[in-house]
Amino acid sequence: xxxxxxxxxxxxxxxxxxxxxxxxxxxxxxxxxxxxxxxxxxxxxxxxxxxxxxxxxxxxxxxxxxxxxxxxxxxxxxxxxxxxxxxxxxxxxxxxxxxxxxxxxxxxxxxxxxxxxxxxxxxxxxxxxxxxxxxxxxxxxxxxxxxxxxxxxxxxxxxxxxxxxxxxxxxxxxxxxxxxxxxxxxxxxxxxxxxxxxxxxxxxxxxxxxxxxxxxxxxxxxxxxxxxxxxxxxxxxxxxxxxxxxxxxxxxxxxxxxxxxxxxxxxxxxxxxxxxxxxxxxxxxxxxxxxxxxxxxxxxxxxxxxxxxxxxxxxxxxxxxxxxxxxxxxxxxxxxxxxxxxxxxxxxxxxxxxxxxxxxxxxxxxxxxxxxxxxxxxxxxxxxxxxxxxxxxxxxxxxxxxxxxxxxxxxxxxxxxxxxxxxxxxxxxxxxxxxxxxxxxxxxxxxxxxxxxxxxxxxxxxxxxxxxxxxxxxxxxxxxxxxxxxxxxxxxxxxxxxxxxxxxxxxxxxxxxxxxxxxxxxxxxxxxxxxxxxxxxxxxxxxxxxxxxxxxxxxxxxxxxxxxxxxxxxxxxxxxxxxxxxxxxxxxxxxxxxxxxxxxxxxxxxxxxxxxxxxxx
Amino acid sequence: xxxxxxxxxxxxxxxxxxxxxxxxxxxxxxxxxxxxxxxxxxxxxxxxxxxxxxxxxxxxxxxxxxxxxxxxxxxxxxxxxxxxxxxxxxxxxxxxxxxxxxxxxxxxxxxxxxxxxxxxxxxxxxxxxxxxxxxxxxxxxxxxxxxxxxxxxxxxxxxxxxxxxxxxxxxxxxxxxxxxxxxxxxxxxxxxxxxxxxxxxxxxxxxxxxxxxxxxxxxxxxxxxxxxxxxxxxxxxxxxxxxxxxxxxxxxxxxxxxxxxxxxxxxxxxxxxxxxxxxxxxxxxxxxxxxxxxxxxxxxx
Numbered sequence: 001x002x003x004x005x006x007x008x009x010x011x012x013x014x015x016x017x018x019x020x021x022x023x024x025x026x027x028x029x030x031x032x033x034x035x036x037x038x039x040x041x042x043x044x045x046x047x048x049x050x051x052x053x054x055x056x057x058x059x060x061x062x063x064x065x066x067x068x069x070x071x072x073x074x075x076x077x078x079x080x081x082x083x084x085x086x087x088x089x090x091x092x093x094x095x096x097x098x099x100x101x102x103x104x105x106x107x108x109x110x111x112x113x114x115x116x117x118x119x120x121x122x123x124x125x126x127x128x129x130x131x132x133x134x135x136x137x138x139x140x141x142x143x144x145x146x147x148x149x150x151x152x153x154x155x156x157x158x159x160x161x162x163x164x165x166x167x168x169x170x171x172x173x174x175x176x177x178x179x180x181x182x183x184x185x186x187x188x189x190x191x192x193x194x195x196x197x198x199x200x201x202x203x204x205x206x207x208x209x210x211x212x213x214x215x216x217x218x219x220x221x222x223x224x225x226x227x228x229x230x231x232x233x234x235x236x237x238x239x240x241x242x243x244x245x246x247x248x249x250x251x252x253x254x255x256x257x258x259x260x261x262x263x264x265x266x267x268x269x270x271x272x273x274x275x276x277x278x279x280x281x282x283x284x285x286x287x288x289x290x291x292x293x294x295x296x297x298x299x300x301x302x303x304x305x306x307x308x309x310x311x312x313x314x315x316x317x318x319x320x321x322x323x324x325x326x327x328x329x330x331x332x333x334x335x336x337x338x339x340x341x342x343x344x345x346x347x348x349x350x351x352x353x354x355x356x357x358x359x360x361x362x363x364x365x366x367x368x369x370x371x372x373x374x375x376x377x378x379x380x381x382x383x384x385x386x387x388x389x390x391x392x393x394x395x396x397x398x399x400x401x402x403x404x405x406x407x408x409x410x411x412x413x414x415x416x417x418x419x420x421x422x423x424x425x426x427x428x429x430x431x432x433x434x435x436x437x438x439x440x441x442x443x444x445x446x447x448x449x450x451x452x453x454x455x456x457x458x459x460x461x462x463x464x465x466x467x468x469x470x471x472x473x474x475x476x477x478x479x480x481x482x483x484x485x486x487x488x489x490x491x492x493x494x495x496x497x498x499x500x501x502x503x504x505x506x507x508x509x510x511x512x513x514x515x516x517x518x519x520x521x522x523x524x525x526x527x528x529x530x531x532x533x534x535x536x537x538x539x540x541x542x543x544x545x546x547x548x549x550x551x552x553x554x555x556x557x558x559x560x561x562x563x564x565x566x567x568x569x570x571x572x573x574x575x576x577x578x579x580x581x582x583x584x585x586x587x588x589x590x591x592x593x594x595x596x597x598x599x600x601x602x603x604x605x606x607x608x609x610x611x612x613x614x615x616x617x
Numbered sequence: 618x619x620x621x622x623x624x625x626x627x628x629x630x631x632x633x634x635x636x637x638x639x640x641x642x643x644x645x646x647x648x649x650x651x652x653x654x655x656x657x658x659x660x661x662x663x664x665x666x667x668x669x670x671x672x673x674x675x676x677x678x679x680x681x682x683x684x685x686x687x688x689x690x691x692x693x694x695x696x697x698x699x700x701x702x703x704x705x706x707x708x709x710x711x712x713x714x715x716x717x718x719x720x721x722x723x724x725x726x727x728x729x730x731x732x733x734x735x736x737x738x739x740x741x742x743x744x745x746x747x748x749x750x751x752x753x754x755x756x757x758x759x760x761x762x763x764x765x766x767x768x769x770x771x772x773x774x775x776x777x778x779x780x781x782x783x784x785x786x787x788x789x790x791x792x793x794x795x796x797x798x799x800x801x802x803x804x805x806x807x808x809x810x811x812x813x814x815x816x817x818x819x820x821x822x823x824x825x826x827x828x829x830x831x832x833x834x835x836x837x838x839x840x841x842x843x844x845x846x847x848x849x850x851x852x853x854x855x856x857x858x859x860x861x862x863x864x865x866x867x868x869x870x871x872x873x874x875x876x877x878x879x880x881x882x883x884x885x886x887x888x889x890x891x892x893x894x895x896x897x898x899x900x901x902x903x904x905x906x907x908x909x910x911x912x913x914x915x916x917x918x
Contacts, residue, residue, distance in 0.1 A: 151628070317666055317667035318644055318648070319666045338643070385759055399758045400815075420646050420647040421685055423686045424687055428710065431687055434796035435708070435796050439795075442758045442765060443760065492812045495813040499819045505827055506824060509824075509828055513830065513831035513834035521845070531850050535854075536856060539856040539857060542857065546864030549867065551867075554873075557873060561874075576905070579895075583891055583895040584896040584897070586897065588898065588900045589900070
């Protein structure tokens with residue numbers, strides 16, 4: 001093993017650099033509140049510990065080698081009478097110390113490092129669960145530091161890994177990987193901060209999760225490597241490299257596993273694929289290719305495509321460029337970030353806000369809206385004026401509540417005002433709507449709001465909201481202010497429905513009476529007419545009959561005068577002839593004056609013959 | 618080194634960028650940056666653009682978003698002049714008027730803004746309680762629009778808050794408004810009860826009016842019907858009276874022979890009385906049955 005004091009110094013410098021990076025990151029973490037800095041800390045501490053330990057082991061090995069060389073020279077110069085050479089290591093020598101460190105310290109060191117890393121990773125998951133997105137501050141400063149330290153650490157990592165690969169300085173591979181991991185961690189923190197600023201505020205937390213998972217994997221890997229080494233025939237050799245993370249090696253030294261991959265290919269195909277022109281070309285051009293890709297991706301920030309609903313404001317070093325603060329949809333050219341930047345706004349889109357209700361985004365729009373049932377996630381009741389029970393105007397004693405669902409539709413009319421005057425213009429639109437609505441309802445009665453005054457209220461509210469927005473230079477134009485969901489609160493809605501029901505009952509009662517009226521009067525008219533007509537008929541009948549009777553009597557008198565008895569007899573007989581033929585007639589033929597009793601109630605004799613039998617009895 | 622010009626170039630680029638970032642900073646439109654030198658605030662940049670700076674750790678910049686921010690106060694119970702409890706939440710639109718004073722009063726970063734909003738809320742709540750205590754409830758809810766004092770109340774609160782906020786925190790309060798107004802739960806329940814009673818009264822009134830109207834219509838219809846029939850019956854009587862009077866003139870003919878008239882009348886009545894169900898018992902002494910008596914074979918029949 002070729003050991004030099006230069007390697008020791010390099011390792012100690014790297015450790016010092018890591019400590020400096022740790023302190024700077026500590027400060028930046030406090031400054032920005034980025035939780036990824038906390039996730040990066042254990043990697044840095046791990047790298048410092050491994051680097052110092054490796055430097056110590058390397059120094060010990062170097063000095064042991066020097067001691068052995070000195071001893072060999074001394075033995076060569078001295079005449080030794082001993083018959084047998086002593087092969088064992090003498091106590092209190094550096095070689096002895098080195099031997100004991102390699103035998104008894106490396107494994108516990110790896111175990112301790114793995115334990116601490118695992119404990120920290122598990123504990124940190126709990127902290128991450130409660131983490132909140134940070135607020136941005138001095139992003140460029142943070143990025144410059146992170147990329148600066150990542151670059152320096154990268155140089156050290158590459159140097160140490162290269163040294164380990166080329167000169168068999170096996171001690172330095174572990175620190176090289178650990179420093180490389182810190183370098184990658186710093187890049188990840190920078191990417192997380194940038195993504196949190198540009199894409200999503202939680203990007204920082206996601207990156208912290210990734211770093212913590214990697215830390216946990218490395219700790220598990222250390223433990224498994226150690227376990228495997230203890231039971232391996234190559235025990236001492238494996239324990240010596242037990243804290244050289246393979247996972248870290250794959251991440252920080254991709255050339256290593258590419259080399260392994262190509263060796264595997266060579267073995268599988270039976271010829272040296274790594275010597276082919278394609279592989280050689282790929283290897284030579286990969287670096288420039290990646291750099292060119294990065295450059296192209298960066299230059300893409302010179303092109304801006306604004307969508308049909310969008311407009312944009314071009315900023316140069318944060319300041320809106322005169323004449324370029326109303327970019328319309330389509331393609332635009334600009335200087336790359338961070339010189340110029342376009343801020344996009346949905347200026348051509350109809351924007352929505354709602355006052356008085358909150359719709360659950362996961363729930364479908366209600367198909368039935370009833371007063372008696374809450375139909376949105378949250379509905380607010382507003383105070384409306386009312387008159388007191390005796391009909392006087394309310395003087396702070398009478399008021400009612402009404403639930404209002406007021407959707408607002410608006411467009412951005414002034415990009416500059418909308419973008420630069422308000423941090424959160426959408427909230428301000430809602431607040432203006434709420435303010436105007438509260439005031440408008442406080443001077444109106446419930447009946448007015450529920451019915452006829454609704455249209456007027458909607459129109460006046462739109463005008464009032466526009467005036468308020470213009471006073472604040474909000475940069476919006478209200479297109480629609482709807483009062484579509486005005487109804488009494490659900491607690492009293494049934495009573496309102498009862499009134500509607502009662503009104504229907506009233507109408508129903510009146511209609512029933514009207515139908516009675518409609519039938520009764522014509523019926524009475526008909527009956528009256530019938531009576532009148534009947535009276536007319538009776539009158540005619542009475543007069544005519546009387547007239548006819550008198551006339552007939554005159555004629556009958558003439559006949560009667562001619563033969564009085566005959567006429568009477570004829571008249572009597574005629575009646576008897578007409579009537580007695582149909583009546584039940586009993587003729588009694590008895591010379592004496594006996595008294596006969598007839599029982600017609602019990603038994604009616606069927607005919608005169610049976611009567612005769614009865615008489616005989 | 619000469620074998621790797623790419624790495625050299627990259628290293629140079631990173632160093633240049635690092636130095637540039639250390640010496641330059643950008644103030645964006647809508648932002649304000651307070652510059653501190655060794656901790657002492659020395660300058661505030663309110664205009665957007667690119668500025669030079671001294672490298673860290675000598676100079677430190679505190680950037681604040683200086684656009685109008687909206688904040689809400691808690692929905693809090695207050696008492697009006699006439700001792701009525703109301704719930705009111707206010708909103709305020711505010712921005713930094715004096716960045717250095719703001720930084721000194723509340724500090725930088727998000728924590729500073731949170732502290733500023735918390736302090737501003739305290740000011741607004743205090744001013745709101747004071748101002749509401751001078752106005753009756755009828756200033757907040759009234760059917761007479763002229764008696765409402767929303768604008769005045771908001772203006773009074775704003776004038777009180779603005780002076781303190783500017784003086785103590787370097788904050789400019791641009792607008793203050795009441796965005797939620799209601800009553801405590803107990804009062805709300807009472808109001809609901811009153812609303813229910815109000816509606817019940819309306820419902821009962823509607824029903825009663827319906828019944829009243831229906832009764833009126835029915836009674837009118839009955840009266841009209843009865844009148845019509847009564848008039849018709851009276852008319853009928855009158856007609857019959859006229860007929861009787863007319864018939865009487867014809868009956869004078871009967872006086873010429875009263876005996877015959879009575880006979881015919883009796884005969885006529887007898888004819889009417891005798892019908893199919895009549896049972897008549899006669900003797901053979903009566904005509905015409907006496908014909909049966911004179912017959913030789915009458916005994917056998």
